[in-house]
Amino acid sequence: MPDAQERRAAGREAVEDHFDVPHVEGLRIIRPLARGGFAEVWEAEQVSLGRRVAVKFLRHEHLAQSQFVRLFEQEARVLARLNHANVVQVIDRGSTEQGPYFVMEYVEGVTLQRLMSKGRLTRDRALTILLHAARGLAYAHRNQVVHRDVKPANILISRAGQVKIGDFGIATVKAHASAAAEEGQGGIPLGTRAYMAPEQRVSFDDVGPQADVYSLGVILHKIMTGRLPPAPGEVWEPERLPARIRQVLETALAPTPQRRFADAGAFREALVTALEGRHLDPSTRLGAAGSIQDPGGFELLDVIRQDDRRSVYLVRRRGRRGERIVVKRYIKDADALQTVRELCRLEHPNVVRIHAVGERDDSFIMLMEHLxxxxxxxxxxxxxxxxxxxxxxxxxxxxxxxxxxxxxxxxxxxxxxxxxxxxxxxxxxxxxxxxxxxxxxxxxxxxxxxxxxxxxxxxxxxxxxxxxxxxxxxxxxxxxxxxxxxxxxxxxxxxxxxxxxxxxxxxxxxxxxxxxxxxxxxxxxxxxxxxxxxxxxxxxxxxxxxxxxSSRAIEVADVSGERRPAVGAALIGLAGLAFVWAVERAVVQEWIAELVAWLLRAS
Known part of the structure; x- marks a missing residue:
């Protein structure tokens, strides 16, 4: 029986028989990872640092097509600008006689598509992966980058469980989309049709973040039902889904961009709220138990950060109002606690509002507005x-x-x-x-x-x-x-x-x-x-x-200023709004006080 070294050598000979193995100075090419109609990706070793990397090459049959060369080089530039835990990072780029290439971090693991197709994924875990991918896309959208090919095959999960979104091969910088259209890219509907927004199937012109939101909606539908949603124009069949999840799906999959969530960040916010914390695994919930426990009136929606120095959670009160609030727990610092207590009494439209502060022997807790x-x-x-x-x-x-x-x-x-x-x-x-x-x-x-x-x-x-x-x-x-x-x-x-x-x-x-x-x-x-x-x-x-x-008071003052002829009506309107604002604030402060007291008891 051949040993491991012989098997690896035989495998490499088989690869060389079927692929033209690329050569890049400073890299030792190991094996092909993926091959599509546009490019191919190889595992390699960066010799100088002894680390594994992934190298993407434009397929040789596209080298003579200037549009594909531009798209390939654009992907490298786009990814090089992004630096986020949920986005594959570009390390280097260059060109050889075989064409352009760029070097990325190597994510050793599997794609969401493979996990879903093998049936080795619980619904809660799939939702957690989707939320991480949405966070990476939200970061891209905030930097005016639209992916345009979001699908399970482009969502990678490392062996350590880290989620990264990759393959920005047809991504665009929103500010430059019109220029790309003028160069001849605008009218070509590139992407994966099953996950493609209706407007993207017609043209690439002015495709914005809402196209990625649609793709996220398709993935969510497949996670929740096991199949793709109806095609645009088809009638939706009744689904046995929670009402809030269904509402997220209907908004994300709306036929026109204007009716969808504005970007991946808004999609993620809505999904986190709809899931009511069900996507969090038991170990994550256990880590939050020191600060957040559910006494029946409050629910943990998401864990924003957890480390040795601080914990940050998103919580919501159960019921119709459903106010969301951020709970931060820090190691106690006397000066910081004094500052936070002072800020709790103040209010300004450019300062995050602190609703309440509590303390215990080794830490203090702040309840803050959620932005x-x-x-x-x-x-x-x-x-x-x-x-x-x-x-x-x-x-x-x-x-x-x-x-x-x-x-x-x-x-x-x-x-x-x-x-x-x-x-x-x-x-x-x-x-x-x-x-x-x-x-x-x-x-x-x-x-x-x-x-x-x-x-x-x-x-x-x-x-x-x-x-x-x-x-x-x-x-x-x-x-x-x-x-x-x-x-x-x-x-x-x-x-x-x-x-x-x-x-x-x-x-x-x-x-x-x-x-x-x-x-x-x-x-x-x-x-x-x-x-x-x-x-x-x-x-x-x-x-x-x-x-x-407060920002609410400013908005009221603006309205009254625009209606000076109707002074009496304006004053009545102001009084009514002030009353509503006072009642709402009193309700919020009441449940915040209740939550602080409960948190301190739980601690």
Missing amino acids: PGGDLRERLVRPHGWQETAEVALAVARALAFTARHGIVHGNLRPSNVLFDSHGRIRVTDFGLPEHYRGEPGKRNWYADPESTGPTRSTADDLYALGAIMYEMLFAAAIPEEAGPEHVATACAAIGAPAEFVTVLERLIAPRDRRYPDAAEVVRDLERIVHLERPAQDAAAPSPAPDGK
Whole structure:
């Protein structure tokens, strides 16, 4: 009987008989992994580092077709821009005599398609995999990347259970979709028909994130029923599905993009809510048991994060109202706890609302509003224009100015602390909380003031961090360690930013003796820039108030301002809205207090 080495040698000879084995300098090609009509993927070893990688080659019969070459090279560029735990990462790209290629991380495991076809997957596990894939797609969508070929065969599950979405071979950057159409790609319906949105079957022109949402809906339907949904135009047959799941399916599979979820993030939010935590495996639930248990009135929807220092959960009250709230549990820190308690009494449209705080011997718990739009860190793959950067910076500066008036310094400002609600409005979170990697070797805080010494943080630290965030938005890269105002001026001039904007950025990262004295002055300068650049039709649109009004109060004030002739009616409307708002808030605070008390008992 031949030994293992002989079997491997025989297998390689068989491969060479059926495939043209590619040759790439620095890589040792091992075996073919997959072959489709567009490209083929090989397992290889990166000799210099001794690690396994996957190498994708355009099939030789397409090398003379410029459109396929463009699509292949586009996939490498798109993937190279994305860096997310649920997206396959590109390592390198190049070209040989055999054509273009790119090198990706090697995911040793199986596809969702294979697991589903073999019947080796429970429904709950399949739903968990789909939610992870949706998270990766949501990240892509926030960076204006549309996959356009989402299907079980492109969802990979590693041996460790990590889920990654791959094969962005026909993906497009939304901002460049029209240019692609002009080059002749627009009218060709590429993709996998069974998972393809109706509009994509007609044309690639203006296909947006809703096309990926449709594909996710098809996968969800197959997980829940074992078969594909009816074709567009066919009548839906009654399904024995929970009403909430059926509603998610009907929205995701709507025939027109406008009636679907806006993107994969909205799809995931709706599915998490509909599943009511049933997708979480027992070990995950056990890990959450220290902070969240279900006494009958509350339910755990999702685990956002769990590690040694903190736990973050999404919960909901049972019943018709179904308010969702984020529960964060941190190792106790006296200064952080004092800051959080102070913030609990305050309210501002650019600061994440803290509903309640509780503590125990070794930790404290915060209950916060849930913002489903993700954070700024997830949107820094691409450079942003200076106008958009100014608007984001203005919202953050307003939050800093408001909290500073109450003696609160953020102390750890970074893109991951800048959150978005479902309408794209900005809130800043995690004031006063310590750096989670402070003191860890090899971990640098890219947003820390170079002049800062010791653990105490000040307004000057927050302002430098704001400048570093603005720089990263502009150039999709961290600010260089030794960068100063001169470097900023040169870099901004290259992108056409106006002098007023450049001056703001220079003063934010300048040495402390030349830096802005406070965030209020930053707000004033940015307001002038943003208002000057806003189109005339938008100039009258009110900006979030710089002080402690709630967003709901601002919306009411805006409505009354538009109806000045009907003063009496406006006052009555305001009174009614104020009453409704007060009742709703009282209800929320009542169940929040109940939840805090229960959490502390459970702890």
